[in-house]
Amino acid sequence: xxxxxxxxxxxxxxxxxxxxxxxxxxxxxxxxxxxxxDLWLKREKETGDYVAIADRQGRHSxxxxxxxxxxxxxxxxxxxxxxxxxxx
Numbered sequence: 001x002x003x004x005x006x007x008x009x010x011x012x013x014x015x016x017x018x019x020x021x022x023x024x025x026x027x028x029x030x031x032x033x034x035x036x037x038d039l040w041l042k043r044e045k046e047t048g049d050y051v052a053i054a055d056r057q058g059r060h061s062x063x064x065x066x067x068x069x070x071x072x073x074x075x076x077x078x079x080x081x082x083x084x085x086x087x088x
Contacts, residue, residue: 004052005032010040014050017041 009030016026017037027034040050063069 005036007051010050010052013037014040014044 009032013026013030013032014037016029017023023034023037026032027037044050
């Protein structure tokens with residue numbers, strides 16, 4: 001997952017919109033999408049700040065039993081992906 005935009009960039013972009021600059025021009029200037037800018041403005045309106053959400057995590061693992069999976073990997077080293085798809 002890419003790193004979030006800096007707080008300083010968010011602040012400058014939002015200040016530009018509040019000064020009256022068009023969102024499309026602000027997006028081009030700071031190389032952000034209009035949707036991203038709209039999300040920051042929405043977050044500021046709802047929470048009072050536009051700080052990045054820090055507790056986001058990546059995808060949830062499909063592996064439910066990690067120990068069982070480790071054993072499976074040890075037993076099947078070097079097996080082709082097609083063979084593994086059938087046996088697990």
